[in-house]
Amino acid sequence: MKRCFIFAAGTFFGLRERPGEPGDFVIAADAGYRTCQKNSIVPDLLLGDFDSMEQPVDFSNIHRSPVEKDDTDTMLAIKTGLEHGCTEFFLYGGTGGKRLDHTLANLQSLLYLRRRGAKGFLFDDDFCWTVIEDESITVKKTVEWGLLSVFCLGDRADGVEESGVQYPLQDAVLTPEFPIGVSNHILEETARVAVRCGVLVVGWELPPLESKRPLSVR
Known part of the structure; x- marks a missing residue:
């Protein structure tokens, strides 16, 4: 790559x-x-x-x-x-x-x-952003109580799932008019965000640079 x-x-x-x-x-x-x-x-x-x-x-x-x-x-x-x-x-x-x-x-x-x-x-x-479309992403927890935010980029995003977080979602619909995905927290060692149909902007908190770990996503 x-x-x-x-x-x-x-x-x-x-x-x-x-x-x-x-x-x-x-x-x-x-x-x-x-x-x-x-x-x-x-x-x-x-x-x-x-x-x-x-x-x-x-x-x-x-x-x-x-x-x-x-x-x-x-x-x-x-x-x-x-x-x-x-x-x-x-x-x-x-x-x-x-x-x-x-x-x-x-x-x-x-x-x-x-x-x-x-x-x-x-x-x-101390934050990183990426985009997923009709797919999933797994983010490793690098900060205790680390923030995770997810937004719809487009008309709507169907079949949204979030796991390993404080406020999980299952088969949810996200739209650009209501930011329900803001300020979640990663609780488990990894958090998973998936969307069946649509585009999501996904952002997660990183540790301060003096104690940073390598960027970990897949």
Whole structure:
């Protein structure tokens, strides 16, 4: 499974998974390049319209895009990663700051990845988000009383199940108009979330970085 690491220009909350395996592809999207510099990461590619920073003169592999375009810089990075055969994506700097619109856009981009045979993980402040469609995901508990939140991304999600949590669900229907899946808690060693038909955004709490364990999902 070829991995793609994308560093965007939002708030950076620290590295959960670090590039370094053979075949890893690292993309800095616009001012995400600064995050790479601060963490001694040399990206394979720097792309964007450079509306968040000036184009650096000390880096050669740059793809400059127009400011007026349909894709965000992060989406351009996602499409580039897919073109390079990546199937697992780790997105940093895709949340936080003053741009809630970009956070929402990046959550939607997780579905873009899933529908193209890839998995995406969007890292927030001690939280990780992903998307599932007509499938299930199992998350290991890494924090006592750790939070787990599930939202419908679309018109409705049928046959939703949650187990190993404080408030289990069985054959439930989730809709975007009522957030019944927010703020559950993982009680057992693993929690399972499944949806028979539909799309879910799934987020779970991670331990503080000083005591973090590896990201564990399947």
